[in-house]
Amino acid sequence: MTQTKKIVYIALLVAQALVLHIVERMIPINLGIPGAKLGLANIITLVSLYIFNFKDCFSIVIIRTALANFLAGSLSSFLFSISGGILSLIAMYEIKKIGKENISVIGVSIFGAVFHNIGQILIAAMIIQNLRITVYLPFLMISAIATGFFVGIVVKFLLKYLRAI
Amino acid sequence: MKKFDKIIIVTLLLISLISIIVLKMPKENSQGEKYVVIYVNRELYKKISLMDNNLDKTFKIETEFGYNIVQIKNGGVNIIDADCPDKYCVTDGFIDQPGQMLVCLPHRLVIEIKGTSNNDELVPDEISY
Numbered sequence: 079m080t081q082t083k084k085i086v087y088i089a090l091l092v093a094q095a096l097v098l099h100i101v102e103r104m105i106p107i108n109l110g111i112p113g114a115k116l117g118l119a120n121i122i123t124l125v126s127l128y129i130f131n132f133k134d135c136f137s138i139v140i141i142r143t144a145l146a147n148f149l150a151g152s153l154s155s156f157l158f159s160i161s162g163g164i165l166s167l168i169a170m171y172e173i174k175k176i177g178k179e180n181i182s183v184i185g186v187s188i189f190g191a192v193f194h195n196i197g198q199i200l201i202a203a204m205i206i207q208n209l210r211i212t213v214y215l216p217f218l219m220i221s222a223i224a225t226g227f228f229v230g231i232v233v234k235f236l237l238k239y240l241r242a243i
Numbered sequence: 244m245k246k247f248d249k250i251i252i253v254t255l256l257l258i259s260l261i262s263i264i265v266l267k268m269p270k271e272n273s274q275g276e277k278y279v280v281i282y283v284n285r286e287l288y289k290k291i292s293l294m295d296n297n298l299d300k301t302f303k304i305e306t307e308f309g310y311n312i313v314q315i316k317n318g319g320v321n322i323i324d325a326d327c328p329d330k331y332c333v334t335d336g337f338i339d340q341p342g343q344m345l346v347c348l349p350h351r352l353v354i355e356i357k358g359t360s361n362n363d364e365l366v367p368d369e370i371s372y
Contacts, residue, residue, distance in 0.1 A: 173247075173251075177245075177247040179245075180245050180246045181246075181248060181251075182244060182247075182248050184244060184248050185244075185247050185248030185251045185252070188251055188252060188255065189255075192255055202346075202348055205351065206282070206285065206353050207285040208282065208344075208353050208355075210342075210355065211344070211353075213266055213344070215262070216258075216259040216260070216262040216263045216266070217259075219255060219258070219259035220256070220259050220260075223252060223255055223259075227252075
């Protein structure tokens, strides 16, 4: 992939992540658990993980969380998404390396979604200086398994077409 | 779906279900004294004993972040209104068991119910107020 093509590709992925972020905010879905959401923007992180190397994925995650929170968000929501985003990226990268042929994009997605929640809970515990908030984690994990599963399926179909480009 | 996918799903589901069951188990020493402890921005704001079931008190906690209206009733506590964007603290409802908590992250508000078993954590005593 040439340098120019790569830059265009990254810009496109970031723009799509921003649209997904805004669309997700419009969906009035309440899973009944504080902090639980669909995680549509994780589609972009997953796609980039299968196309680019770790360094490029990292910059995509940073740019998309920063821009998304400039558009709609606040400093604390930025802290939550960046900690969750980076932790889930590292987790997905490692599990993909360990699993190799034995793991599909669905497993990677679920693993990343769960680690996204772990990152968020850790930041929340730091902000309020109270570790008891981790009692929310099991509930968040169950929602992450479900949403991560569907995000994984979406990416599986998406990659089939993207690989042709 | 490959081998590792199934392993990941099953292990994560087991971990979360087991921890939910453990958390839902009734605490043995819930008979002792019960306190509601309110923290705002990491600092102790108020400590109220819940021993009197008839205690009926509603007050407003107002900070630089916004307000929360807290109601103490029937030996438990509930946030009945707040001006935070998501209002999770309000929808979380009523709590009355030691170990339960209500959190309003945008307002840095933590309301915890503590039993006598972890009394040591309550730093200031009644005389401080």
